[in-house]
Amino acid sequence: MEPLLIEALESTPKIFLDKENSKFVIAGKSFPEESKTFYAPVFEWLEEYAKNPNDKTWFEFKMEYFNSASSLMLLEIMNILNKMNKAGKEVKIIWNYLDGDDDMLEAGEEYAELVNVPFEYQAVEEID
Amino acid sequence: MKRILQLGIIYLVLLIIFLPLSMAQTLDKSIEEKINTYKEQAQAYQLEGNSIQEAENYNKIAYLYWENRMLNQAIDYFSRSLKLNKQNNNQNGIKTIYYNIGLIYADQEEYQRAVENFRQGIEYARNLKQKGGIYTGLINQASALKNLSQHKEAVTILNEALSYAQELNNLTLVRTCYGMLAENYEALGDSENALKYFDLFATVDKHIKAEQIKTIEEKSKEDIRKAEVEKAQSQKELSERSSELEKTKQTLQQTKELTEKQKLELELNRLTISEKEAELRNKRLIIYGILLIFVVIIFFSILVYRQFQAKKRANKKLADQNVQIFKQKEEIEKQRDLANKQKLDITDSIEYAKRIQTALLPPLSFIRRSLPEHFILFKPRDIVSGDFYWMMNKDDKIIIAAADCTGHGVPGAFMSVLGTAFLNEIVNKIVENKHVYSLQANEILNQLRSYIIESLHQSGADNESKDGIDIALCIIDPEKQKLQFAGAHNPLYLIRDNELKIFKGDRMPVSIHQKADKSFTNHEIDIFKDDVIYIFSDGFVDQIGGPKKQKFMSGNFKELLLKIHKKPMDVQEQILEKTFEEWKGDYIQLDDILVMGIKLETANRKLVPKDKYDWSDKTILIAENTEMNYLFLVEALKITDVNIVRAQNGTEAIAMFKENPEIDLILMDINMPGMDGFETTKEIKKIRKDIPVIAQTALNIEDAKDKAVEVGCDDFILKPIRLKLFLATLNKYLKS
Numbered sequence: 001m002e003p004l005l006i007e008a009l010e011s012t013p014k015i016f017l018d019k020e021n022s023k024f025v026i027a028g029k030s031f032p033e034e035s036k037t038f039y040a041p042v043f044e045w046l047e048e049y050a051k052n053p054n055d056k057t058w059f060e061f062k063m064e065y066f067n068s069a070s071s072l073m074l075l076e077i078m079n080i081l082n083k084m085n086k087a088g089k090e091v092k093i094i095w096n097y098l099d100g101d102d103d104m105l106e107a108g109e110e111y112a113e114l115v116n117v118p119f120e121y122q123a124v125e126e127i128d
Numbered sequence: 129m130k131r132i133l134q135l136g137i138i139y140l141v142l143l144i145i146f147l148p149l150s151m152a153q154t155l156d157k158s159i160e161e162k163i164n165t166y167k168e169q170a171q172a173y174q175l176e177g178n179s180i181q182e183a184e185n186y187n188k189i190a191y192l193y194w195e196n197r198m199l200n201q202a203i204d205y206f207s208r209s210l211k212l213n214k215q216n217n218n219q220n221g222i223k224t225i226y227y228n229i230g231l232i233y234a235d236q237e238e239y240q241r242a243v244e245n246f247r248q249g250i251e252y253a254r255n256l257k258q259k260g261g262i263y264t265g266l267i268n269q270a271s272a273l274k275n276l277s278q279h280k281e282a283v284t285i286l287n288e289a290l291s292y293a294q295e296l297n298n299l300t301l302v303r304t305c306y307g308m309l310a311e312n313y314e315a316l317g318d319s320e321n322a323l324k325y326f327d328l329f330a331t332v333d334k335h336i337k338a339e340q341i342k343t344i345e346e347k348s349k350e351d352i353r354k355a356e357v358e359k360a361q362s363q364k365e366l367s368e369r370s371s372e373l374e375k376t377k378q379t380l381q382q383t384k385e386l387t388e389k390q391k392l393e394l395e396l397n398r399l400t401i402s403e404k405e406a407e408l409r410n411k412r413l414i415i416y417g418i419l420l421i422f423v424v425i426i427f428f429s430i431l432v433y434r435q436f437q438a439k440k441r442a443n444k445k446l447a448d449q450n451v452q453i454f455k456q457k458e459e460i461e462k463q464r465d466l467a468n469k470q471k472l473d474i475t476d477s478i479e480y481a482k483r484i485q486t487a488l489l490p491p492l493s494f495i496r497r498s499l500p501e502h503f504i505l506f507k508p509r510d511i512v513s514g515d516f517y518w519m520m521n522k523d524d525k526i527i528i529a530a531a532d533c534t535g536h537g538v539p540g541a542f543m544s545v546l547g548t549a550f551l552n553e554i555v556n557k558i559v560e561n562k563h564v565y566s567l568q569a570n571e572i573l574n575q576l577r578s579y580i581i582e583s584l585h586q587s588g589a590d591n592e593s594k595d596g597i598d599i600a601l602c603i604i605d606p607e608k609q610k611l612q613f614a615g616a617h618n619p620l621y622l623i624r625d626n627e628l629k630i631f632k633g634d635r636m637p638v639s640i641h642q643k644a645d646k647s648f649t650n651h652e653i654d655i656f657k658d659d660v661i662y663i664f665s666d667g668f669v670d671q672i673g674g675p676k677k678q679k680f681m682s683g684n685f686k687e688l689l690l691k692i693h694k695k696p697m698d699v700q701e702q703i704l705e706k707t708f709e710e711w712k713g714d715y716i717q718l719d720d721i722l723v724m725g726i727k728l729e730t731a732n733r734k735l736v737p738k739d740k741y742d743w744s745d746k747t748i749l750i751a752e753n754t755e756m757n758y759l760f761l762v763e764a765l766k767i768t769d770v771n772i773v774r775a776q777n778g779t780e781a782i783a784m785f786k787e788n789p790e791i792d793l794i795l796m797d798i799n800m801p802g803m804d805g806f807e808t809t810k811e812i813k814k815i816r817k818d819i820p821v822i823a824q825t826a827l828n829i830e831d832a833k834d835k836a837v838e839v840g841c842d843d844f845i846l847k848p849i850r851l852k853l854f855l856a857t858l859n860k861y862l863k864s
Contacts, residue, residue, distance in 0.1 A: 029672065031718055065672055065679055067719060068534045072594055103669060103682050110635045114642055 004045045012038055013063070017045050022054055026077070027062035027096075027127055030070035039073040046080045053084050062096040063104060064127045071107070078115045085117050092118050099123040155196055163189050183212035183221070190228070199232050206232075223252035227265060234272050237801045242272040263292040263301060270308055277755065279312040286312065303332040315756075319487065323545070326484055333477050341470050348463040355456040362449040369442040376438065380431050387424055478511045478538065485512050485541055488548050490519040492851055493763055498526045499604075501727035503701035507667075507708070508720045514540020515665045515720035518551050522559050525567060529601040530724050532618065532665035534639075539595070540720065547597050550579045569603050569614035570650035577638045577648075586640035596639020600663035604728065609655040611728065614648045621662040621686070622653065623693045628686050659728045660693045667719040668704070673711040680711050693725075698852060700725055741855055743770035746862050747790050750774050751781035751808060752797040757847070761795065764851055770862075778803030782811050791819070793861050796841065798825035798832065806839045813840040820861035824849070 003018035013028035032038040059081055066074065078093065085091040093115075095108035105121060112119040155163070170185035190205035206225050213221040226249030233242035246269035253261035266289035273282040286309050293301035306329035313322035394413070495502060498521055508515065514533040519526065529551065533543035554575045558567055576597070580586070584593055598617040605611070613620045615633020622629045631651045636643045669682045688707060692700050704723055748765070752758040753776050762772060773788060775781035777800050785791060794812065798805035809821050823836040826847040836844050843857055 065670060065718070068532075068598075098678065100683055101679065101681055103666075103679070113635065 001049065004041065006041070013066075015042055017042070017049070019049060019054060022056065022058070024057060024059040025062065026060070026074075027064075029064050030066040030073075032070070035067075035069040035073050039076070043076065043080070046077065050080055050084050053087075053089050056090045057081065057084060058092045058094055060094045060096060061108070062124070062127050063107075064098065064101075075111065075114065078111060078117065081117050082115045092120060094120045094122060096122045096124045096127070098127060099125055155198070159192055159196060163192055166192075179212045180216055180218070183209040183216070183218075186212070187221075187225075194228070194232065199236055203229055203232055219252050219256055220258075223249045223256065223258075223261060223265075225249075226252065227268065230265075230268055230272070234268065234275075237275070239272040239275045243269055243276070246272065259292050259296055263289050263296065266292070267301075267304060267308070270312075274308070274312055274315070277315070279316045282312045283309060283316075299332055299336055303329060303336060306332060314484075314487070323484065326481070330477060330481065334474075337470060337474055341467065344463060344467050344470065348460060348467070351456070351460055351463065355453065355460065358456070359453055362446075362453070366442070366446060366449075369438075369445070373435070373438060373442070376431070376435050380428075380435075383427065383431070387420075390420075475511070481538070481541065482512050485516075485545065486848075488545060489516060493760075495519055495528075496851065499528070499726055499730075501697050501730045503697040503723075503725045505668075505701050505704050505708075505721065505723040507705070507717070507722075509667075509717045510537040512538060512541035513720045514544055515667065515722040516544040516548060517722060517724060518548055520552065520555050522555065522567065524605070524607050526604040526606070527555055527567070527569075527572070527601070528604065528663075528724070528726070529599055530618070530663040530665060530722050531597050531599040532667070532720070532722065533597050534595040534637075543595055543597065546580070546583065547576070547599075550576055550583075554579065567603055567612075568650055569601050569612040570648040572601060573599065573614045573616060573638055573648040577644060580638060581640050581644065584639075588640050588644075594640060596637040596641070598633075598637055598665065600633060602661065602663065604655075604726075606655075606728075611653040611655050611661070613651040613653065616648065618663065618665065620651070621689060623660045623662075623690065624656055624658070626690065628690055655728045657729055660725060661728060662689055662723065662725050664723040665720065667721040668708060668723055671708065671712055671715075671718055671721075673713050673715045677715065680708075689725075697725060697727065741768045741859055743768040743858075743862055746792045747771040747773065747788065748858075749781065749784060749788070749791045749794045751776075751778065751794065751800065751805065753777055753800045754797070757797065760849070764849065764854060768855070777801065778805070778808035778811075781808050782815075785812055785815060785819070793858065794819060794821045795845075796821050796823050798823055798836070806835055809836075809839045809841055822857065822861070 001019045003020070004015065005017075006012070006015040008014035008028045011029065011031045011033070013026050013030045016023060016025045018024070026042075059077075061074070063074070081091050081093065093111075095105075095111075097104035097108065100123075105123075108119060108121060166185045166189045170182050170189070173179070173182040173185065186205045186209035190202045190209065193199070193202035193205065206229050210222060210225045210229075213225065226245045230242045230245035230249060233239070233245060246265050250262055250265035250269065253265055266285050270282040270285045270289065273279070273285065286305050290302065290305040290309070293305055306325050310322050310325035310329055313319075313325060394417075492504075495504070498519070504517055506513075506515070506517065514537070515531065516533070517528070517530050519528045521527075531544070531547055533540045533547060551572070554572055555567070558571070558575075576599075580596060584595065586592060586594065596616075600615045600618040600620055601613070602620065603612040613631050615631070616636060616638045618633045620631040620633075622631065631653070634643075634646075634648050636646070636648075669680050669685045671680050672678060673680065688704070692703050695703070708721065743765075748770050750758060750761055750772060752761065752774065758774060765772065773784055773791070775784050779802065781794070781796070785794070796805040796809055800808070803811075805823055805825070809823070812819065812821060817840075820842045821840065822843045822845055823832075823841040824845040824847060825832055833844050842861065845854060845857060
């Protein structure tokens, strides 16, 4: 399966999904004008991946800022991960947040309440 | 003698100054000649008894006067023509003239007369069964009625015009009706209908503009395509021409090489010829040589000349093509400008929406009466906002909310309008059905959630709207010194004894959600002296900026509030705004900003403190023709106990000022019919130079300010009026 790489822009995050090397990252700021259009290829890739996922999927979120429309998109991503988890694969969400950004930590905690996937929280010094 | 000379010079100067002025009032020579010709013709036709042609010439004269702004003369000649047309029973002509006279009166702001003329014209249009004609008359009549503030009558007439526009199946006409209906309902204070018709207006408007833009876009695309084809054609021709040139060059080169070869051959020949023959041959050779050189020179000359000509032609062609391409480019730019204008029109319609949204927010004077010490920092990201604040008084209780709808701009604004309407309805119903003491902050949010889920038909399916509202809602009970709070995502900050306490909102929005069956949590808090509370949307803390382009974050926000919470409320607002702007720097504003701060102790005291202004011994003259604006000013000035006298127009203001020497200050509306505020100020300043005159207008134009200063206004206030600034400005002139 071809990896999906979208470089970060002013209003969109970096996205890197690579089945072969088991690397799944979304990082940066997300406030695109058309959130559905931007996230469409991500959903497409993940739906395809979910048909035949690796045994272990550790998905890294490294968000610095997202608007309310994007927050629904992130939830959609987690819902797909949730499905894989239910299907018996090992899935984990690694929720990175800037050290001191309590709002982002809380946003992660809120997501954790909504999906049945284990969360691991990590304070980081920088979002790359 | 000297004196006479002086007077003479002054007279001359005045003559030079006023001569052009007096001339400016008369007509241009050529137009005057035209009018005279028509007058002569009219006279001739009159003698012949040809009243149809006579009337026709009167019309021409009237139109010329009208075009040149000599309105009374225009009305005069239209009236003459009208009389003749009536004799001839030319109904269409009569209708047109009534409409024209109506328009001229409307132009002169004599709306009553305008209405009468439109009414008569409509009668004739009805007889003629001209739907379009009836529509035009009705719209004009409604517009004049609106200016007479006869909004109810205008609405009746607009409804009829609407039915004609619908019969004519003309969307543009329908749009005009909707827009005017919305305006009249707004003026009537019927916000429900105003909103309804504005919605209709916006829908039709959007449709029309989308169509227009589509047509323009298609035309632009077609033009660009054509231009590209022609450009490709030109380039092709150019490259063909270049290759021809290249060929000519090659031929030239070949000829050159050839002649070199020939020379060599001749040389070789010469060597083989015997010595005896040599002399003779030499001579011949020289002759041949010279001849050959001649031929070669001529040949070269011709070649060079032809090449030069070809190049000239090619250049000319290229230049022509450039001109053509330039023309096409200009045409495309024109189209682009048109598209930009369309975009501007759409922005205008959003600006109109902003007016409605602003009208739905609680007026600051209203909030201030219940919450004397508060601030609201409200900075929408776009023209209209997804954040909104809301307040209602029920008996002694104050219900106040800071809300943040999904998205910003137009989609957010739609939600905010819905939220405002629902909150009003919910609180009113609870109080009606039960009692004000049964009001629960969480119950209001629970009901708001049901309303939104139901009205947006949210069922939880994957691909439907999940739009919702994050909100912080408080119920303040000043009598019992209690505070209730419920939040969706958004918290309440309470600062007491230099400590910031956080009451977290529930982790769910007001909308469909996995936890939508769970009730929101109600927090009950006792109010202590000096308690300050803050409710807000996430726009402030989530703004990216600063040296590392990071979010402001709630940590910094809390620290900042702790630092400033003891300062006066308006100072806190200023500090927050300044901090925000500095943090944002040149980064874009990401979301709407809303922060509200309230000092609870002073909430809704039975006796509203008079602040620091007591003007009970002062008198203000308000010159203002618009009822709404006048009432607003009276409302704003109520707490100062000032005495108010009102004039409806400029002439009245001058008369009242003369009659009431006790007047201490004049608030002057600039846009009054008849004598405007500038003229009136000039006259008043002639009577008493030191009377403070403060101009107020909605025109935010440098010109207006300059003009106000020029005519002698002491100060200038822009509408919409900001209460604090307004009172402070007046105080400057009243305290002495």
